[in-house]
Amino acid sequence: RVAYVNGQYVPHSHAAVHVEDRGYQFSDGVYEVCEVWRGQIVDMTAHLDRLDRSLSELQIASPMSRAALVQVMKEVISLNRVKNGLIYMQVSRGVAPRDHYFPPAGTLPSVVMTAKSVPAGKMDKVAEQGVGVITVEENRWDRVDIKTVGLLPNVLAKQKAKEAGAREAWFVDKNGLITEGGSTNAWIILKNGTLVTRPATHGILKGITRAGVLKLAEMKGFSVEERGFSLEEAKSAQEAFLTSASGLVMPVVKINETILGDGRPGPIVQDLRKSFHEASE
Ligand code: PDD
Known part of the structure; x- marks a missing residue:
């Protein structure tokens, strides 16, 4: 299996974020779970709209363009050969020395994406x-x-x-x-x-x-x-x-x-x- 972590596709077993990621320390992040059905992402636009809303409610910067996000979604599906299954994506406020206040402007959000097959009929x-x-x-x-x-x-x-x-x-x-x-x-x-x-x-x-x-x-x-x-x-x-x-x-x-x-x-x-x-x- 392959996962996407901050711009790279890496073996799932080695996919990791930094110990000072704010998602890890403060749950300072948002996520989406999308169904993949017959190779298609079900209700993709609605999920991406909700992701945008979650990010903006928490004042987390959008990590990348929607087109880029869609590209990554399609890539993790294809790299993991998922026909029927689930995509998980998470965006956190990024990596910064632990401090409750938001990190300095310009801190990049962390983006993680995985896809897994769910056996048909399970x-x-x-x-x-x-x-x-x-x-x-x-x-x-x-x-x-x-x-x-x-x-x-x-x-x-x-x-x-x-x-x-x-x-x-x-x-x-x-x-x-x-x-x-x-x-x-x-x-x-x-x-x-x-x-x-x-x-x-x-x-x-x-x-x-x-x-x-x-x-x-x-x-x-x-x-x-x-x-x-x-x-x-x-x-x-x-x-x-x-x-x-x-x-x-x-x-x-x-x-x-x-x-x-x-x-x-x-x-x-x-x-x-x-x-x-x-x-x-
Ligand atoms: N959960 N309510 C809560 C608290 C949820 O976490 C979810 C989704 C839903 C249903 O939303 P949707 O139909 O958009 O999946 C309602 C996902 C699947 C999860 O956490 O795994």
Whole structure:
């Protein structure tokens, strides 16, 4: 495997950033995960737009032109022979002697990019069974709309989920409403077939897959309500699912100890999963 690190393509096993990188010391950086499907980068423009937004919210300089970034993305895909898989890219504020204040103007952001293959059907197998989620108290900062590498609450929540035999943890805010998962957006489907997901105005990352599903739902004529929903409402939902670039549309069949429906992925979520790439093409 080959990785891109600050202008060079290096063996993945030797790809490293400096110990004084601000991403390493302060989580002072942002990232994107993009899906590669049949050799194409899914929703590439939307991911690059969100990267730009994350960078500008943190006042990190844009590391290179968009054309150059796209070139690197294509190169890591091709060097790693990825047909179906994921791209990871991270931009930090760069390398400088440790000091909380921003480094001097002109400090170059660090850019790292990797690509890996995901065996065809791997996630489909998970999706056939559906996954469980647990709920945890929301304990993240209020700028989760920025896709930063500061993911410790997410890491702890997801590990707790794993130890409980679940795949994802849903954060519940102080109003009792579910915000999102540790690395996914959260959705429920009501008994009348309406899709419900939290508005991307506050408390969640505005997922690219979420946007794709909103578009797909509209194409299919499903009714959608962008509003908060509580754990109680989720537990009585007909179906539920998670969205992310790495899992696409992932059916949820269990929330804490409550089994949804008959405990198997329902028809609407299966339909959305099957048709997802149609809408993003
Ligand atoms: N996670 N919410 C959070 C907190 C996320 O980290 C992610 C993405 C999403 C879904 O966003 P999108 O549909 O654009 O992937 C929502 C990536 C996949 C990750 O951290 O691996």
